[in-house]
Amino acid sequence: MKAATRVLGIETSCDETGVAIYDTERGLLSHALHSQIALHGAYGGVVPELASRDHVRRIVPLIHEALREGATDWSAIAAIAYTEGPGLAGALLVGASVANALAAALGIAAIGVHHLEGHLLSPLLAPERPAFPFVALLVSGGHTQLLEVQEIGRYALLGDTLDDAAGEAFDKTAQLLGLGYPGGPALAALATEGRAGRIRLPRPLLHSGNLDFSFAGLKTAVLTAARQGADTREKRADLAAEFEQAVVDVLVSKCLRALEATGHRQLVVAGGVGANHHLRRDLDAAAGRTGARVYYPPLALCTDNGAMIALVGALRLAAGLEPMTAPSGVDRDASRARSGAFGVRPRWPLAEVGKLS
Ligand code: KG4
Ligand code: ZN
Numbered sequence: 001m002k003a004a005t006r007v008l009g010i011e012t013s014c015d016e017t018g019v020a021i022y023d024t025e026r027g028l029l030s031h032a033l034h035s036q037i038a039l040h041g042a043y044g045g046v047v048p049e050l051a052s053r054d055h056v057r058r059i060v061p062l063i064h065e066a067l068r069e070g071a072t073d074w075s076a077i078a079a080i081a082y083t084e085g086p087g088l089a090g091a092l093l094v095g096a097s098v099a100n101a102l103a104a105a106l107g108i109a110a111i112g113v114h115h116l117e118g119h120l121l122s123p124l125l126a127p128e129r130p131a132f133p134f135v136a137l138l139v140s141g142g143h144t145q146l147l148e149v150q151e152i153g154r155y156a157l158l159g160d161t162l163d164d165a166a167g168e169a170f171d172k173t174a175q176l177l178g179l180g181y182p183g184g185p186a187l188a189a190l191a192t193e194g195r196a197g198r199i200r201l202p203r204p205l206l207h208s209g210n211l212d213f214s215f216a217g218l219k220t221a222v223l224t225a226a227r228q229g230a231d232t233r234e235k236r237a238d239l240a241a242e243f244e245q246a247v248v249d250v251l252v253s254k255c256l257r258a259l260e261a262t263g264h265r266q267l268v269v270a271g272g273v274g275a276n277h278h279l280r281r282d283l284d285a286a287a288g289r290t291g292a293r294v295y296y297p298p299l300a301l302c303t304d305n306g307a308m309i310a311l312v313g314a315l316r317l318a319a320g321l322e323p324m325t326a327p328s329g330v331d332r333d334a335s336r337a338r339s340g341a342f343g344v345r346p347r348w349p350l351a352e353v354g355k356l357s
Contacts, residue, residue: 005318006072007079008102009310010059012095013087013115015039015046017058018306021070021077022314028125030070031300031307032062037182044181052090059098066306074106078324081313084112085345086142092344100342103326110342111313111322114353116143118308119270120155121315122297125307130266130295135258137251139279140271141167141184144213144251145350146258149268152315155350158258159211166247167273169215173222173243177236187240188276194237196245199225203249211254211261218246248279252286265292275302 004025011018020031036054040046067073082099085092096112103110120136123129135158138145144161164172167184174183179190201221204214222243230236255267267287273279274296287294301307316322 005078005314006076007081007111007310007314007317008063008066008077009113009306009308009313010063010080010082010095010099011115011118011304011306011309012055012059012091013083013085014091014304015051016304017055017062018304018309019059019062019066020306020310021066021072022125022307022310024314024318028307028311029072030066030068031305032065032069033305034058034062041181044175046088048088048090051088052094055091055094059094062306063098077106077108079103079109079111079313079317079322080106081111081113081309083115083118083309084343085348086115087344087346089344089346092346096342096344107326109317109323109326111316112342112345113309113312113316114348114350115304115309116140116350117155117312117353120147120149120268121152121312122270122301122305122308123268123295124315125301125311126295126298128295130268130293133262133264134266134268134295135255135262135264136268136270137255137258137274138271139166139251139269139273141165141171143271144215146211146254147350148258148262148264152319153321153353155353157351158261159213159254161213161215162205163214163216164219166213166215166251167271169219169243169247170273172219173240176219176223176226177230177240184272184276188244188278190237191240191244191278194234194239194241196238196241198238199235199242201225201239201242201246203246203253206250206253211258213250213254215247218243244276244278247273248276248282251279252282255283256286256290256292259287259290259292267292267294269294269296270302272303275299 171183179186
């Protein structure tokens with residue numbers, strides 16, 4: 001029998017400090033998280049310098065919490081996984097430094113993980129897991145992509161956004177409607193008070209015949225509609241509902257097309273926008289009609305967290321995609337020779353990880 005692999009994962013790419021422990025036999029053992037939403041709220045968006053400093057403050061206590069709750073001591077940890085990119089450079093550096101220092105001290109590997117690979121595979125953290133291969137819809141603040149996930153480390157890009165990401169469109173539209181940060185959940189909450197269809201917005205690229213997306217025009221259409229009259233809360237709620245419906249209609253339609261094109265019958269939805277209830281409801285219904293099944297990460301793990309980073313580290317290690325031991329070790333000469341051996345990649349296309357075709 002193959003031995004279990006247990007990995008500690010650290011996420012610090014943006015405004016959440018996350019630390020978790022994942023075991024390939026027993027699953028997620030612990031998951032500690034600190035969200036900086038309250039810290040950045042007053043500024044209407046993430047302030048990078050404040051984010052970095054808060055990661056510094058939170059990370060060590062969170063590591064202790066994850067070890068305690070996972071009833072794990074360092075001797076059981078096979079590797080430290082951390083988000084190497086993409087994200088805010090200063091924020092990423094906090095996690096990368098801590099992970100590499102720990103790994104060097106323990107003589108185990110530090111595994112730099114791509115943040116989107118974490119989101120992509122996060123539905124594997126749910127009790128009902130999809131099996132490879134599947135189609136994945138990645139909908140976050142920075143990305144809107146459809147991918148074919150053949151196996152761990154093998155991803156093919158099927159479609160991408162030509163401009164704004166879906167989450168970005170939610171955030172910008174929320175701002176237009178005078179809602180706070182983060183915009184997605186605030187806009188979704190307002191939408192429940194309104195009715196879609198009273199104000200009509202476009203469904204960009206719905207009939208484009210391919211799997212690409214475009215959301216910048218939708219945001220402009222909201223701006224135009226808002227200028228024509230969004231003076232009451234009722235009208236703003238109707239606009240929010242129609243905006244949400246427009247995004248959901250496009251996402252659902254392209255997901256069905258991707259399932260049809262690949263012949264797969266499993267769809268995985270990952271990234272912050274995957275927390276949207278309306279999207280989940282319409283996607284489940286539409287996929288159900290075609291005999292396909294949709295898988296989501298647990299709701300708490302849709303947004304950024306350490307669990308998905310620990311998961312990717314453990315799966316990559318178990319699949320032999322990563323070395324078991326620290327490259328620098330504790331040997332003084334070797335570590336000097338490799339000084340600067342770790343870094344972060346604020347901009348890092350997923351294509352460089354997963355042999356995207
Ligand atoms: O994956 P994520 O936590 O961060 C990255 O972008 O990597 O995603 C954050 C995005 C934000 O744009 C946020 O507004 C959006 O996900 N979001 C939502 C909801 N919850 C978060 N969008 C729509 N409905 C939601 N319930
Ligand atoms: Zn994310």
